[in-house]
Amino acid sequence: MNTRRSWLLLILSITAWAAGKDKRFEVQPADSYPTKQTSEGLIIAAVPYTTAEQMKSAFGKLNLNAYGVLPVLLVMRNGSGQTLNLRQMEITYVTPGRYRVDATPASDVQYIEGPRRPNLGGSPIPNPIPRKRKNKLASFEIEGYAMNAKMLPPGESAHGFVYFQTPHLKGSHIYIRGITEARTGKELLYFEIPLDQ
Numbered sequence: 001m002n003t004r005r006s007w008l009l010l011i012l013s014i015t016a017w018a019a020g021k022d023k024r025f026e027v028q029p030a031d032s033y034p035t036k037q038t039s040e041g042l043i044i045a046a047v048p049y050t051t052a053e054q055m056k057s058a059f060g061k062l063n064l065n066a067y068g069v070l071p072v073l074l075v076m077r078n079g080s081g082q083t084l085n086l087r088q089m090e091i092t093y094v095t096p097g098r099y100r101v102d103a104t105p106a107s108d109v110q111y112i113e114g115p116r117r118p119n120l121g122g123s124p125i126p127n128p129i130p131r132k133r134k135n136k137l138a139s140f141e142i143e144g145y146a147m148n149a150k151m152l153p154p155g156e157s158a159h160g161f162v163y164f165q166t167p168h169l170k171g172s173h174i175y176i177r178g179i180t181e182a183r184t185g186k187e188l189l190y191f192e193i194p195l196d197q
Contacts, residue, residue, distance in 0.1 A: 025058045025145065027159045030077040037193045041080030042152075046174040046193040047073040049161075058161070059141045067113055067137060069104070070168050072195070074147050075159040084152040084188070088178040091147075093164040094192075096171035103162045106146035110138040112165065151182060170196055 030036060033045035049055055049071045055063045064071050070093070078084055093101040104112070113135070147160030162174075176191040 025141075027073070027075055030075040030157065030159075033075060035193055035195055036075075037191050038079075039189045039191060041078065042084065042179070042188060043077045043079060044176060044191050044193060045073075045075040046195060047075075048168045048172075048195045049073060050168045058145060059139065062136055062139050062141070064109075064137075064142075064163070065167070068165055068167070069109060069112060069137075070164045070166055071161045072164065072174060073159065073161055074174075075157070076149070076152060077157045078152045078154055081154050082184075083154060083182040085150070085180045085182040086152055086158075087150050088180065089176060090178045091162050092175045093166060094173050094175050095166075095169050100175075101164045101166045104165055106143045106148075106161070106163060109142050109163050110135055113137055168195070172196075 030043040030045045033047055035047060036043055036045035038044075049058065050065060052063060055065065055071075058071070058073075072093070074091070091103045093103070095101075142161075142163070145161050147158070147162050149158035149160065152158050171194075173192055173194045176193070177187075179188045179191075180186060181188070
């Protein structure tokens with residue numbers, strides 16, 4: 001009877017763990033977010049990830065805010081009749097005091113926290129074996145969920161995170177420029193999206 005109960009608890013634990021693993025990061029349509037802007041048929045929503053719950057939904061146990069990194073989710077929907085070129089897109093975080101912070105490439109986020117200095121002080125153990133510390137910022141999700149779209153065909157959507165080395169300040173906004181029509185090269189009007197509802 002005791003063994004049977006142990007097996008049942010083990011199976012329930014594995015099922016609960018597997019159910020938690022199946023929760024995937026999901027994004028809503030761009031027009032469903034309160035912090036968005038529309039111009040020439042293109043809708044862009046921007047959502048700063050500042051709470052532990054938001055962080056957990058996308059990055060698991062990794063809280064990027066603890067490392068001075070603010071992830072902002074961008075969700076785009078191209079309602080125009082033109083394919084849009086996003087290769088030259090520039091994204092800037094602008095504080096209420098007009099201080100500008102350029103986006104940090106996702107591949108560089110892992111290098112934000114520099115290497116730790118070795119402890120050269122006296123040790124009770126002669127010639128200690130150095131321990132290799134795992135870089136928590138070298139997480140797959142950081143680059144895997146980054147905004148990587150280069151082109152956005154008509155009627156299509158794209159989403160991903162952009163990373164800034166700053167804490168979130170109320171009254172800040174995201175400034176986006178450099179989006180062009182692929183066929184004509186005409187640049188769309190810039191976007192200035194407030195990050196607070």
